Amino acid sequence: MRDMSNLNFSIKQLLEMSACTNCQVCADVCPAVTASQDGALSATYRMKGLNRILRSRTGLFRKLFRKKEPSADAWNQFSNTVFRCTLCGNCEEVCPVGIHLRELWLSLRHDLVDSSYYPPKIDMIRDNLDESHNVFAEDNEERGDWVEDMRNAPDHGYIKAKAEVVYFTGCVAAYFPLAQKIPMALAEILEFSGVDFTLMGEQEWCCGFPLLGAGLKDMLQKFIDHNLAAVRAKGAKKVVFACPSCYQMWREYYPQQFEIAHVTQFLLKRVREGKIPLKELPLIVTYHDPCDLGRGARVFDAPRELIQSIPGVKFVELSENREACKCCGGGGNLEMIDAGLSKEIARQKIEAVMDTGAQAVITSCQQCVRTMATFVKRNKVPIEVLDITQLVQRALDR
Numbered sequence: 001m002r003d004m005s006n007l008n009f010s011i012k013q014l015l016e017m018s019a020c021t022n023c024q025v026c027a028d029v030c031p032a033v034t035a036s037q038d039g040a041l042s043a044t045y046r047m048k049g050l051n052r053i054l055r056s057r058t059g060l061f062r063k064l065f066r067k068k069e070p071s072a073d074a075w076n077q078f079s080n081t082v083f084r085c086t087l088c089g090n091c092e093e094v095c096p097v098g099i100h101l102r103e104l105w106l107s108l109r110h111d112l113v114d115s116s117y118y119p120p121k122i123d124m125i126r127d128n129l130d131e132s133h134n135v136f137a138e139d140n141e142e143r144g145d146w147v148e149d150m151r152n153a154p155d156h157g158y159i160k161a162k163a164e165v166v167y168f169t170g171c172v173a174a175y176f177p178l179a180q181k182i183p184m185a186l187a188e189i190l191e192f193s194g195v196d197f198t199l200m201g202e203q204e205w206c207c208g209f210p211l212l213g214a215g216l217k218d219m220l221q222k223f224i225d226h227n228l229a230a231v232r233a234k235g236a237k238k239v240v241f242a243c244p245s246c247y248q249m250w251r252e253y254y255p256q257q258f259e260i261a262h263v264t265q266f267l268l269k270r271v272r273e274g275k276i277p278l279k280e281l282p283l284i285v286t287y288h289d290p291c292d293l294g295r296g297a298r299v300f301d302a303p304r305e306l307i308q309s310i311p312g313v314k315f316v317e318l319s320e321n322r323e324a325c326k327c328c329g330g331g332g333n334l335e336m337i338d339a340g341l342s343k344e345i346a347r348q349k350i351e352a353v354m355d356t357g358a359q360a361v362i363t364s365c366q367q368c369v370r371t372m373a374t375f376v377k378r379n380k381v382p383i384e385v386l387d388i389t390q391l392v393q394r395a396l397d398r
């Protein structure tokens, strides 16, 4: 390991860390702690470890107080807790001191990768993205192949040379069979509503979110530059996303060269303008706020209004909703690092969903659909898991 400084953390972060009062409020709301019953996964434990590490390697501090660098075992143990986190941001939401914890966890992952203390799966994420430009190591030329499974898809497969709107699909929706129903639904709705849109096909690369979550921030720029150039080449003014993590990346890490919108906002506007007529759909539904859309982008109302704009749909809230909504277990690359923990968090989520008495749980994220639908299918739970695009597709008054 090379001699590390604390430069992966901003001055603001270092100041924030010193303000932690160890109140442990963050641990009470952490889905990873509840599911694992392991306090070492909590934000408060992580803050203590982080402070110890930072002090031990700050040159002057180390000399004055004879602080020793933690052993390799201690580093590895600590790293193991840091990557077993869904990056859901629940801890940040409740922290009374206002520490920007989610951003801190991202910097910490980056720092651990720089220090060479990270889970081996991180190398796989790096290689997959570097070689294939998608997180599944699939052929990127096949990114738009889901269109072939659509009935009545146009010959151009929704890939046009120029269009007003680009639909940025994201890796999960493009490649994962359970999630491919989302782009199929959205393409049908956009077509039905007369939107001049295009996909980017193989010209779309991963938005970069898995790199950020894996502590590989240094690789991001290549992906950002490529995607911006690909959208520009389409002459588009607007980019829409069904994936909250792609949307989050474009909001926070991409220079703002285009109008961007999550699909819940985009579709709600068109419904209000009367451009998407909807028919009666008798169904009791609840809504799961995806972490990156809810706590991340503060989009809470648009999905609820969109759901309730469908006649016949009865909407019931989860007991923990909006800012307090618990992660489904699919965030932060957790599934790749600790699939068992991810599954246990999904179990908690589905139990909460079942408590509402709803017939279907609606969300607006392909990763949430993938996590919840996989759990429901494997455990034969009698509940339907739908993305909001699928719900709207079902209600289209054709």
Ligand code: SF4
Pocket (backbone or CB within 6 Å): 019, 020, 021, 022, 023, 024, 025, 026, 027, 043, 044, 047, 091, 094, 095, 096, 097, 098, 099
């Ligand atoms: S809630 Fe904030 S102040 Fe309290 S222990 Fe967690 S990080 Fe520290």
Ligand code: SF4
Pocket (backbone or CB within 6 Å): 026, 029, 030, 031, 032, 033, 041, 042, 043, 084, 085, 086, 087, 088, 089, 090, 091, 092, 101, 102
């Ligand atoms: S981001 Fe979520 S999973 Fe990670 S420590 Fe905070 S509350 Fe726990």
